[in-house]
Amino acid sequence: MDVDAGHGAALGRALSPAPAEIPLSRRLRSFLSFQGNEDDPVTTLTRTHRHIHPSADAGVLRRSYAVAENMHRGQFRKSGDPYITHPLAVAQICAELGMDTTTLVAALLHDTVEDTSYTLETLHGDFGPEVTHLVDGVTKFDKAFYGKVAEAETIRKMIVAAGKDVRVLVIKLADRLHNMRTLDARSPASRARIATATLDVLVPLCDRLGIQALKRDLDDVVLYHLEPDSYARIDEHVKNRPGWSEYLDDVRVKAQGALRRSRVDAKVAPRPRHYYSIWKDTVAGGHAVPLDLPRIVVIVDGPETDCYAALGAIHGQWRPVAGRFKDFIASPKNNLYRSLHTTVTGPEGRLVEVLIRTVSMHRCAEYGVATGYRYPKSPEGAEAPGADQLTWLKRVLDWQEDATDASQFLASLRCDLAEGQIQVFAHGNTFDLPAGSTPVDLAYELSADKGDQTLAATINGRLASLSSPLRDGDVVEIFTETDGHVAADPDAAPRGPRKEWLGFVKSTQAQMQINRYFAEENSPGISIVDKVRLGRATIGLTLRKHDRGLASEVPLRRLAEELGYPDLETMLVAVTERNLEPDQVVEQLIALVDHPD
Numbered sequence: 328m329d330v331d332a333g334h335g336a337a338l339g340r341a342l343s344p345a346p347a348e349i350p351l352s353r354r355l356r357s358f359l360s361f362q363g364n365e366d367d368p369v370t371t372l373t374r375t376h377r378h379i380h381p382s383a384d385a386g387v388l389r390r391s392y393a394v395a396e397n398m399h400r401g402q403f404r405k406s407g408d409p410y411i412t413h414p415l416a417v418a419q420i421c422a423e424l425g426m427d428t429t430t431l432v433a434a435l436l437h438d439t440v441e442d443t444s445y446t447l448e449t450l451h452g453d454f455g456p457e458v459t460h461l462v463d464g465v466t467k468f469d470k471a472f473y474g475k476v477a478e479a480e481t482i483r484k485m486i487v488a489a490g491k492d493v494r495v496l497v498i499k500l501a502d503r504l505h506n507m508r509t510l511d512a513r514s515p516a517s518r519a520r521i522a523t524a525t526l527d528v529l530v531p532l533c534d535r536l537g538i539q540a541l542k543r544d545l546d547d548v549v550l551y552h553l554e555p556d557s558y559a560r561i562d563e564h565v566k567n568r569p570g571w572s573e574y575l576d577d578v579r580v581k582a583q584g585a586l587r588r589s590r591v592d593a594k595v596a597p598r599p600r601h602y603y604s605i606w607k608d609t610v611a612g613g614h615a616v617p618l619d620l621p622r623i624v625v626i627v628d629g630p631e632t633d634c635y636a637a638l639g640a641i642h643g644q645w646r647p648v649a650g651r652f653k654d655f656i657a658s659p660k661n662n663l664y665r666s667l668h669t670t671v672t673g674p675e676g677r678l679v680e681v682l683i684r685t686v687s688m689h690r691c692a693e694y695g696v697a698t699g700y701r702y703p704k705s706p707e708g709a710e711a712p713g714a715d716q717l718t719w720l721k722r723v724l725d726w727q728e729d730a731t732d733a734s735q736f737l738a739s740l741r742c743d744l745a746e747g748q749i750q751v752f753a754h755g756n757t758f759d760l761p762a763g764s765t766p767v768d769l770a771y772e773l774s775a776d777k778g779d780q781t782l783a784a785t786i787n788g789r790l791a792s793l794s795s796p797l798r799d800g801d802v803v804e805i806f807t808e809t810d811g812h813v814a815a816d817p818d819a820a821p822r823g824p825r826k827e828w829l830g831f832v833k834s835t836q837a838q839m840q841i842n843r844y845f846a847e848e849n850s851p852g853i854s855i856v857d858k859v860r861l862g863r864a865t866i867g868l869t870l871r872k873h874d875r876g877l878a879s880e881v882p883l884r885r886l887a888e889e890l891g892y893p894d895l896e897t898m899l900v901a902v903t904e905r906n907l908e909p910d911q912v913v914e915q916l917i918a919l920v921d922h923p924d
Contacts, residue, residue, distance in 0.1 A: 368392070368415050375422040376431060379701060383428050391432040391454065398443040405512035413505060414438055420501040424540065424694060425701025430494045433461035437498055441466050464495035465502065493536065493696045500541055503529050507548040522552040537662040537695020546603030554606065561602045561609075564617040575621055578673055581644060582623060582681075589640035591633055598624040598682060621673065622680040626689050631656055631665075634683045638667050641681055645671035648678065656688070658750070658757035664692050749799040761833045766793050767824075770805045771837040778840055779824050780807035794831040845904070855900060862899030866916075869909040875917060882920050886912065889919075 369392045373385045395414050402410035418434035432454060439445040440462055451459040503525060510518045526549045533542035551558045575597045582595045600619060609618045625641070627633045634656060651670035659665045666684040673679035684692060691698050748759050751769060758772050766786070771778030783806045784791055797803065824841045832838055846855060866883070880895065887898040890907075901907040 372415065372419055372422055372431070375419065376428065379422075379425045380428065387428060387432055387454075388435070391435045391458075394445070394453065395435045395439055398439045398445045402442065404509065406509055407512070408509075410438075410442075413509075416505040416508075417498065417501045420504060420541075421498060424497065424501070424538070424697050426494065426497060426697060427700045427703075429457050430461065430498060430700070433458050433465070433494070434498050434501065436462050437465045437502065460492065461495055461498065464492065465498050494700075496532070496536065497538070497541075497697055500529060500533055500538070500545070504541065504545055504548070507545065507552070510552060518552050522549045525549050526553070535662050537664060537691065538693075538697055539664075539695070540693045543601040543603075547601050550603045550606055557606050558602060561605050561617050564605075564619065565602070568619075571621075574674070574677070575623070578621060578623055578679055581674065582625065582641060585640045585644035586625070586637055589636060589643070591627065591637045591640055592629055593625050593627045593633070593637055595623055595625050598622045598680075620670075620678050620680050622682070624682040624684070624689070627683065627685050629685065631685055631688070634667055634685060634688075637683050638669065641669065641671060641683070645673050645679070647671050656684075658752070660750075661759040662695060664695075666692060749797060749801075751797050751799070751801045751803050753803045753805065760797065764797050764833045765795060765831055766791065766797070766803055766805060767828050767832050768834040768837045769797065769803055770807075771832075771834065771840050773805060775840050777805060777807060778837060779844055781824075782806050793828070846900070858900045858903040859896045862902040865902055865909045866899070866912060869913045870916075875913075882916060886916050886919055890915075 369385075369389050372392075373383070373388055376383050376388070377385070392415070396411045399410040399414070404410055404413060414435050414437060417437065418431045421430050421434045436445075436450065436454070436458065440447055440450060447459055447463055450462060507522065507525060510521060513521070525545060530542055530545050530549065533539075533545060547558075579595045579597065583593075586593045586595070600622060605617050605619045608614075609616075612618055625637050627637055648670040651668075653668040656665045656667060665688045666682050669681050669683070671679050671681060690702060694701050749762050749764065750757055750759055751764075752758075753769055754773065758769060760768055760772065766784035767778065767781055770781040770784075781793065784793060784795075785804045785806075786795060786797065786801050788802070824844050826841075826845065829838065829841055832841065846858070883898075884895045887895045890898060892898040892901070898907065898912075902909050902912060
């Protein structure tokens with residue numbers, strides 16, 4: 328069986344934890360060490376790449392490395408290492424993920440356009456349009472944009488580029504992983520800022536794209552920088568677990584025997600949890616010592632129906648723990664992850680977690696949208712989740728079109744990527760929603776029209792308020808006046824959303840659709856940007872009627888805050904839409920300026 332074993336083992340040196348004898352301070356450094364390396368860097372990279380893609384063109388890798396090395400010659404990283412070590416490490420990570428040759432070439436060249444005299448035009452002539460497209464997609468914004476806006480703009484650009492070609496995002500994530508591994512040369516404040524941004528946005532992005540092999544390493548390196556004491560404690564715990572390996576081996580052998588007796592062709596392997604996962608469960612449970620249950624993965628060499636046969640064999644061997652079974656095969660996660668999860672009372676009365684999946688599911692679980700590049704000729708490669716199959720990515724691309732600026736888009740993205748998620752069932756499908764979501768949030772997940780026209784909902788068969796919080800596992804049905812279940816006037820215009828819904832909906836999808844509805848209703852054809860501009864002009868004209876003016880917008884921003892608006896721009900939109908009278912604004916503004924206390 329061609330199975331990627333264990334805890335991201337297929338990622339080799341680029342993504343695996345360092346051997347135990349290496350000091351902790353060096354564990355998260357780059358795998359690259361030219362001293363004592365018998366092979367030159369390109370030979371090492373090519374060997375890794377050809378292990379997965381045997382017929383790959385080594386010549387283009389060597390040529391792109393030569394260009395990158397020449398253009399970055401004389402440049403150094405903050406650590407003092409030659410700059411070329413960075414693009415080479417990014418390419419190696421992409422190679423370990425199994426990405427195609429074009430991606431590796433783009434990874435080697437990804438900083439040349441930004442940091443050297445090498446231009447996109449020259450790149451196009453040397454390596455063609457596909458590599459140029461990828462490099463352009465990952466090129467950072469000009470150094471003048473550093474700061475919060477720069478981070479927002481960079482992430483917005485990544486998302487737009489990923490919608491066109493997900494390889495752009497894979498390179499960017501590999502770029503961030505290597506940068507995270509080499510943060511020691513930066514100040515503590517800089518390390519904390521970069522690690523926090525990684526945890527808030529890029530780690531969840533990895534999860535949404537299904538690239539768990541990359542997510543695990545990002546998780547752990549973030550923990551190392553943000554919670555060094557916790558990391559060290561977990562590291563000590565993992566290294567000193569008496570009898571742990573022997574216990575897991577006993578579980579593996581007994582599970583394999585149970586499967587054999589049930590005539591299920593499957594391989595059983597330990598599935599160690601990564602440090603961040605241990606830390607999260609330890610903190611969530613309020614435990615004084617790291618919470619780390621033994622875990623195995625059962626990889627079935629057969630159709631998905633054999634997974635359920637394997638589940639029966641495992642439950643026949645050990646008693647299952649009530650409430651700990653999840654079927655992600657029948658109801659895949661939003662990143663298309665599929666597996667059966669169960670917890671059993673194993674040998675010696677200890678709880679053991681068991682994951683059950685097919686070979687195809689295992690590959691997709693590890694590599695997500697990268698699966699099609701890693702296994703292009705296999706059935707799962709052909710059927711692997713691509714960017715166009717991820718409804719989440721489609722939604723985010725819609726948001727960025729509606730967002731007035733990059734900071735607003737990033738705020739919406741951070742909210743959507745928040746870890747708190749619930750899974751509910753509706754109309755024959757499974758939906759992942761932010762914790763605290765309501766039937767209205769679900770309705771907008773179904774479609775914009777369904778959301779706008781929602782009249783009522785049932786939760787687990789009982790009529791419920793539209794503002795009722797949904798819980799994990801709820802079965803929900805949404806009713807509208809156009810679905811035939813509710814009597815309605817056939818000549819009447821379809822019902823629209825209610826503004827009060829904005830007071831309880833949780834999902835970015837619902838918030839944006841409701842706001843879009845009222846924006847279009849009040850000012851058809853006028854964009855949010857134009858509404859802000861029109862609102863500002865209206866305030867200016869009204870001030871002139873009072874023979875007044877403003878030297879700056881500071882008082883306006885203070886007034887917006889006092890009136891309960893999240894920002895000045897939202898208040899200006901309210902003025903344009905006549906939800907707020909300009910005379911009222913100006914009167915309060917004059918009072919605020921004349922009597923600031």
